[in-house]
Amino acid sequence: MKKIILYLAFLLTAWHITTAQDSLTARIVLIGDGGQFTAGKHPVSDAIRASVPLDNKTVVIFLGDNVYKVGLPDEQVITYALAHNVLDSQVSIVANTKARLYMIPGNHDWNNGSFNGIQTILREQLYVNQLGKDNVRFYPEDGCPGPVEIPINDDVVLIVIDSQWWLHQYDKPGIESDCPYKTKDEVVTQLGDLLLKNFKKLVIIATHHPFRHCFRCGFKNFPGQ
Numbered sequence: 001m002k003k004i005i006l007y008l009a010f011l012l013t014a015w016h017i018t019t020a021q022d023s024l025t026a027r028i029v030l031i032g033d034g035g036q037f038t039a040g041k042h043p044v045s046d047a048i049r050a051s052v053p054l055d056n057k058t059v060v061i062f063l064g065d066n067v068y069k070v071g072l073p074d075e076q077v078i079t080y081a082l083a084h085n086v087l088d089s090q091v092s093i094v095a096n097t098k099a100r101l102y103m104i105p106g107n108h109d110w111n112n113g114s115f116n117g118i119q120t121i122l123r124e125q126l127y128v129n130q131l132g133k134d135n136v137r138f139y140p141e142d143g144c145p146g147p148v149e150i151p152i153n154d155d156v157v158l159i160v161i162d163s164q165w166w167l168h169q170y171d172k173p174g175i176e177s178d179c180p181y182k183t184k185d186e187v188v189t190q191l192g193d194l195l196l197k198n199f200k201k202l203v204i205i206a207t208h209h210p211f212r213h214c215f216r217c218g219f220k221n222f223p224g225q
Contacts, residue, residue: 029058030206031062033064035068035108054093064106066086067083091131091133105164117172142177147194157201157204161206161211163209166209
């Protein structure tokens with residue numbers, strides 16, 4: 001029997017779930033709200049490096065709010081160094097390993113949902129990309145909503161959606177953008193297509209906000225809070 005391990009780390013607390021390694025096909029680490037240091041350190045990053053095998057079966061996913069409280073500020077802002085140090089600590093988890101790491105946005109990464117949130121999220125994406133780590137990706141790109149399909153292996157697929165795009169009340173990529181999916185209807189349609197395409201696989205839908213499965217209501221309640 002093929003097995004998958006999920007490691008959950010929320011609010012700087014980690015739970016370690018173990019199983020037989022010989023039949024393991026994927027090891028997935030989910031980290032939510034990891035956007036600040038505690039006593040100058042990032043305890044979740046440290047715990048993962050210490051306790052999780054970072055081999056080619058491991059995927060680390062930061063589920064948004066990667067930088068508290070208003071995302072990555074401009075370089076001229078006094079808090080810039082501290083903010084990018086948090087990102088550095090997160091990305092360093094998979095440095096010089098065969099593991100993969102994906103970062104998705106939350107409301108704090110969009111300047112806590114404020115009017116210039118799109119600039120803040122683009123700045124964070126640019127910073128992560130400039131680190132030049134082949135095994136690190138920031139999705140969805142360019143402030144787009146997704147969904148983005150990411151194959152984990154032959155049995156597992158990750159689908160990433162930026163739920164803050166759905167909720168954001170200010171400027172964001174829309175019908176005039178280069179995003180693959182530009183409206184809520186297009187996001188829902190593509191998500192349905194991806195679920196149908198991968199119906200024989202384990203599908204992990206990764207968003208920052210809680211997800212409500214509501215095809216009948218056209219996902220009008222997505223995301224649920």
